[in-house]
Amino acid sequence: MKKIAIILMLALTLASCTNNEKTENKTEDKTTQVKNEVKKEIVNKGDTITVTYTGSTTDGVIFDASSKHPGQPLTFVAGAGQMIPGFDAGVIWMKLWETKTINIPAAQAYGETDVVELTDADLEAIETQWGLKKEDIKIWDNKMPLSWGILKIIKIENWKFYAKNPNELAGKDLIFEVRIEEIK
Numbered sequence: 001m002k003k004i005a006i007i008l009m010l011a012l013t014l015a016s017c018t019n020n021e022k023t024e025n026k027t028e029d030k031t032t033q034v035k036n037e038v039k040k041e042i043v044n045k046g047d048t049i050t051v052t053y054t055g056s057t058t059d060g061v062i063f064d065a066s067s068k069h070p071g072q073p074l075t076f077v078a079g080a081g082q083m084i085p086g087f088d089a090g091v092i093w094m095k096l097w098e099t100k101t102i103n104i105p106a107a108q109a110y111g112e113t114d115v116v117e118l119t120d121a122d123l124e125a126i127e128t129q130w131g132l133k134k135e136d137i138k139i140w141d142n143k144m145p146l147s148w149g150i151l152k153i154i155k156i157e158n159w160k161f162y163a164k165n166p167n168e169l170a171g172k173d174l175i176f177e178v179r180i181e182e183i184k
Contacts, residue, residue, distance in 0.1 A: 040183050041096045045079030049091065050182040058173045073181060084109050087176060099179040106171050114170040115154065118161040137161065 043049055050073045054065040066074055076082040078091050086104030094100055106112045118126075127133050137153065155162040165171075 043078050043091050043094045043180060043183055045092060047078050048075060048184040049078050049180060050075045051091065052179045052181055054177045056175050057169070058175060063169065075182075086174070087178075090176070091178060091180065094178070094180050096180050096183055099177065102176045102178055104174045104176065106173050109172070109174045110167040110169045111165055112171060114165045115162055116165050116170075118153070118163055122163075123161065134159070134161070 052066040053074060054062060054067070056062045079088055081088065084104065086108030087102060089108070090100070090102035090104070123134055123137075126137070137156070152164040152166075153161055154164055
């Protein structure tokens with residue numbers, strides 16, 4: 001009888017140890033799961049996020065809003081350069097369903113000025129699209145401004161070509177009201 005009692009005690013002890021290991025593993029799994037859930041509630045670089053937003057200039061003129069695009073929420077990869085730099089940086093570390101006002105200086109939006117110096121790549125694009133070489137453009141120097149599509153060359157100085165930035169928001173500080181709707 002003593003042998004049976006000892007064997008039962010050993011079996012119960014072993015069963016108890018196995019249950020403790022299972023409980024510890026479940027606790028570790030729950031901790032990992034909670035950590036993963038918390039991560040999904042804060043925007044990190046590389047997360048695909050969906051936002052609603054309203055964009056305005058500092059004088060209150062609304063130039064765009066997600067409400068103007070019904071059924072098409074704005075979804076992008078945070079920190080991947082798919083948005084203007086100030087907007088991209090402003091959403092990092094926001095929480096799910098958080099609303100935030102992001103003030104973006106012109107340099108972090110569409111550029112500080114409405115006049116930009118054309119790069120060699122810009123001039124190559126003009127040549128490809130319109131068949132005009134730098135030399136051809138220089139001939140028209142006395143007939144400024146020259147316009148092609150949305151590009152308007154306004155000045156040529158020492159073989160440097162300056163054009164009007166085609167974006168109407170160039171040179172303007174912007175304000176965005178942003179709400180994080182989803183984080184993937």
